[in-house]
Amino acid sequence: MLENNNQRIIRKMAKRSMQGNTRRNSILIASIALSAFMLITVLTVGITYFKAQRDQTIRMYGGVHDAVLMAPSGEQIEKCRNDSRIEEAGLTVKCASAESNGVDDSLHTTFIWSDGTYWDVQKRPALKWIKGEYPKQENELMISMGALKECGSENGKIGDRLTLTYGDKNGKHKKEFIISGIYEDYSGETAAYVSEKFYRTTGHKPSDVTAGVMYLSFSRALFTDKQLDTFREELNLGKQQRLLYTGITEHSLSVFLGILGLVFVTCVCSYLLVYNILYLSVTNNIRYYGLLQTVGMTERQIHKMLYRQMFLLGGAGIVLGLAVGSGTAFIIIPGIVKTIGIRGGAVSVSFHPLVYAAAVLVSCLTIYFGSRKPAKIAGRISPVEAVRYTAPGGGRKKRRTGKGSIAGRMARTNLLKDRKRSAIVILSLTLSVSIFICVITIIQSQGARTMVSNFMDFDLELSNDTLGKEDESQYRQIFDKDFITALDESKGIREIYPLYLDEITVPWEPDFAEIWMREEYATWMDYPYAEARDEYKKNPDKFYSYITGIDEMLFDRLKETLSQPVDKEAFMTGEVCILYRNDLSLTEKDIEGKTLTFYLKKTGEEGSVTLPIGGMTDENYYSPYAGLAPVIIVSQQFLHRLNPEAYIQKLGILYQEEYDESAEAQALGIAEESPYSTDIESSSKIESMKRVKESQGNMMEFGLGIVLILALIGIMNYVNTVCSSIQNRLGELAVLESIGMTERQMKKMLVQEGLLFAGSSLLLSSTVGIGVTYVIYQSVNYMDVGFYFPLIPVLGVYVLVILVCICVPLLLYHYSIRGKSAVERLRESQG
Template sequence: MENNNKKIICRMAMRALRYNRRRSILLFAAVALSSFMIFSVFTIGSTYYKMTRLQNIRMNGADFDAVMYGGSEEQLEKCKTDEDVRAVGLVGVAGYIEETEGDKTANLGTVWADETFWNEMMSPARTSVEGTYPQEKEEVMVTRKALKTCGLEDRQIGDSFRAVYVDGKGQKKDMEFRICGIWDGYGDKNVFYISKALYDTCGYEFSSVVSGRCHIDFAKTFLTEKEQQEFQEKMKLDKQQALIFTEGMAASIPIYFGMIGIVMITCFCAYLLIYNIMYLSVAGDVRYYGLLQTVGMTKKQISTLMKRQMMILGSAGTLAGVLLGVAVSIGFIPVILGSLGINADKIGGVQISMHPLVFLLTALVAGCTVWIGSRKPVRMAVQISPVEAARYRASYGKKSRKKTGKGKIIWRMAKEQFLKDRKKTTVILLSLAAGLSVFLCMVTIIESQGARTIVSNYMDMDLVLYNDTLKKEDSDKWEKLMDDRFLGEIRHNGGIKQANPLYFARIDVPWEPEFSDQWMREFYEMWMYESYDHVRESYRSGTLEDNLFCIVGIDEDEFDYLTETLNTKVNRKKFFSGKTCLLYQNGLDIAESDLKGKRVTCTGYGDPDNRRTFEIAGLTGENYYMAASQSRMTIIVSADTLKEFLPDDQITISRIAVRYEREYDRQAEKEMMELVGKSPYAKDFSSTSKIEEKEMVEEAQGNLTEIGICIALILAFIGILNYMNTVTGNLQNRRVEFAVMESMGMTQGQIRGMLIIEGLFFAAGSLCIAATLGTGITWLIFQAVNYRNVPFAVPTGPVLLMTAAILLICTLIPLFVWNSIAKKGSVIERMRQTK
């Protein structure tokens, strides 16, 4: 029979909510907090993701997902018509500026960019552009940095300058260029952008790998490895060609899963929070539900009543949580960042993105969490019989006997409390540990994304000085900028810890069938226009026009570092006695096992009588050993061996890697630059500085770190609030027990002591879980998002801070709650509170 009791159930639900105000507030707060937590993670998470993407765009200098070296007409057509490809931007390397009227060793690349690349792909990485893209042959689009490199820092738009331009055929042209525009932003700023008109006459074909750069932007945000592989196969690359996916695209799926991992942990936190509060409040309200059954309410009606209550609280809480999330995202974070001195309005400032989907997802996840979290407590409330309910006292566990404990009563009781309801304890520990783990995970990822960890010179050196004259094709123009005296001056500086020179000399490697023939075949296929078969005879007879061989000498420090990066062990004694050498792989498709043990014979450059033979001990792919001017075979030996082998006048120091006593020491860097400045060849030096690169990366990152810190802090804060809520509920439920113990003579100090010990158990437990399981999960997520291969390291500072904070919070929160309970009436008044 139809029983229309909706009205009364609804009225009772509202009344119960009003009557159990404390419980309603607690539940409302739990739902609001959970929604806030989910909303924050979605919002700030997607912002973080966007910022990471922006960082990648800035680091790449444009918005693209892959770059193909070279590209035939057919390949370009395939790219442009592929349904997965959104846009194709072309850039052609067009030779370089060898010198200008301002600098004899300018060494600056010239490139042409098509409209798509310049207007669409580069635009998000640019901060300003004045003038228009070059149309005429003599026009160039420049940056201030490029002008400085060329010694033309005072030039403006419209100004002209003379420069020696070396085209793709190696022909030098003394040309007059006119600056038609100046841009600024991120990416490679040490180039001149030239017109299509000049590119067409530069002697390079776009299809050649040395010139053509086809930038591809895919329509999809993520491409699986399989899809990437398929695309690559579709392109039918020839041997010299390469298709490289950007770091972001290559790692997009793992990053996505990493983010999902964090969202899942957050949802788990939310679920634990709601479940725990519901469980505690139902456990405390058992008598009430028993009473309702006694007066004739059916189980179904009680279930409906509870569900109605949860619906009211759930909707109100979700709304409040989302509103709070909006307020925090829009108002609070920029205020915090502002107070930290970060301008949110500047380019690259915080842009909190709020997609409508985020609202929908939050409501959905919060709703599901409330529903799942309340199922068990509802079952619990309807299953209890009226008789059981009347006798019910909130005690957990099903033990009937218990051995008398040993030790101090306070410790024993705290331990008892911690262990008596393992399920509840596990829930609290898990919720706390989940918050801590997310914090741990975020700070580890943030730290790994830090500018300091991303950028590094070879051997992580602070500064590398280069001899730019070695870049000139004409070896007559090579100068000995750095010699052993210069090296001595560097080493004598108090701020310098070590300085490792790389000695360089040209050599010849005569033809022989075992090694050099095989190597040169691969070398020509990979790097040269001509076929090896065309030149093989001249190489064999020793009349090869190009000199394609060089030798470098390294010291012990460098040997140690280098051999650690190799797959095979290199015998130190044999290497330093001059019996063995290493080879720079130079991208050639040759396996180390094919070469190891073979012998390479070399002679002095133009001195066939000075002959040395080395056994090949291994291959290295480290680009630091790439020759400066053009691609060559590079033989790596010890510096002493090199000095024994060749006369001094044939050896020059090509680069010096410097490590400061203190990392990032600006003073030491200044002194190094002053030393370089004193050299008569000051303009012919170039350098890569860790400090400068760090600054550049920091600029490219924008506020990525701050946003990450915000997520970490919010989640840690929520984990703590979760604990706070749970502890509050737990202590509220135990307040009669406390009053009873007080009536037996337990002092306030003793109760506080017991609560502190309980808190310490929870802190220690959750820290243990976070340290083991949390670190494990962090490692997994870290590996998923770690596309830069930064070594996994848990940051000590934040972890110590987190440990101290958790110890304090776990002990202080119960004390605060207890103080508020103790204030509410005398012992007997509190004993009378049955609920």
């Protein structure tokens, strides 16, 4: 066909075609706007969420760093500070520890010296607030609120004096300190930062085991396992050194790929949202394009006209979507967050130009690729074929009548008639539901309640601090029968699990005791075992350790940490013991067939006991204190046979209802009434949860915003698709009505179509979707939080999807036929 020079006419026809199909074009603009809206809001609020999560990580780790190097040597310090891969390298030294304030002699406050890099650059972002200045004089302290409270000066202020007894490498000292600064962090740490002058008097240095720590912040964000291993090798770590990467550094690549996967799925959802509408819009107007060819339009000109229409409509949709998306992301969501958030302060949303660029690019690509195939169909079809054109899959086929109602059979037929359209609708709905499940799973699993679950999952732990004192005469059985009875009688307390403790001596012997002590000194001591061996042989009592006694429940949890099984009955009857490994590099082969001989300090050598070693654990719950010799774990019954008066070191308490504040108030009230209240340390899941919530800021509210946006978009996606589908099927529905199909049958057919769409998408979401959710969750789970599937919200969404799939077709059908006869609707569909 010869091409006519009718560009002006093409522009006019494109304009008139747009004006003549207002409803269809409105649906198309709404789809494109919804696509751009989805990308803008989800990506903007998503970036804000992950930024808040990063802030939470900084607050929980206590500083901005990517790796921690323990006991760094001078050479390693210099190397790290000159390494181009490292942006900041801060140094701290734990140089002393407070022991007494004159009233309480079981303090836990640590004295730390910090260089300027760590304190000013890495530590400050992790603090709630700070007052005063970092110490310069030998007697000055920058003290945490937790340490102030422990030292009995909760209401202390800058300039106040504090007299403390502390211990360092040179022994014990008593000193009056002046508070030069006060700070509060999110973890409730009990620490006091000291001046360099004070640090130089303690005898400690950065290379001391358990004293020196170097905090490294890398200049890049992504690392492969190989790169991290290479950096570790370059440091030439000694046996006593550890290089620990933060969770997000160690899993940086998998986290990035997981986030990239979420972004990709979001873009696919956006693409499908528009593609289906474009496809229906063009293919259902084929007759019109065939008629255009009869007046001289070529295939190329039809392509131009279609692309002109699509990009005009697309431009309007993109602008509308960007405007509404920006308003939602930067005004509505922050407003909601500020309204429902429990924390004060400004609510800021992260702005990134790339988000807008991505939204425009994805929308334009969607319009282009979504228009290509329909445009080819419209351009290549002849006028005669156009008149007879039906949607794909609409050809006549012989079918058996089948069983079931007419409406049900027709619903199934319509679903299969245009398989491509049906597949796109189901896939689009499946992706919307799946990404909702994925995001809400990530958010719920990162919730404060999920994150604070400790190893034993106790609601409250109470510890007897007198057992940590050097003077054995100060040991007290704080948790006596009366104390435990008072807890038992409290209404909100369900169960109490005691952990018993006693001091033991492990005498020297050339087999396992020798192996253990050699490894212990090589790992934790700053002088060789050879210098202590003779003393250990002569006076083993100086190298004391501990034995802990546990009940059946504690043993069941202990079994989960063992690399090889231990017979429960043998353990409970005292025929085998388990050791706390204490981070030594001993393996199961080292204990195979070994026995351990020990005796209680109270009974002496006459009460020696020899037990086979069944296994080793790294869980420090079972080892409140570490000795030089092995810490032995036995059954509670066996320890009572050795010493019926063994001390209870800690109590693990479970409430009738988790996070029951009234039950906690009762338990802590009983502890406060004890004559040894200052020697009782508490660890509360409720308090931990509150600290996590504080560290999260408004992270969870922004996460809720993402979930609500995704739910809204999923619903609007289906509404738009069904709206376009019914609009394009008005002629077909009018024909069915004209041959006797009642309105009730019509509605029943639409309902069953909706249920088929809902059932198919929910089946895929519940299988493939949940599987993908688990994979993505594990890839972004750098904090190793247990996978938590939010059953109630997911079931709620499933019910909502079913309701939408039932109600939307009925409402749209009712709106489309309102006040119009079957003849009028048939005429409109062909016009």
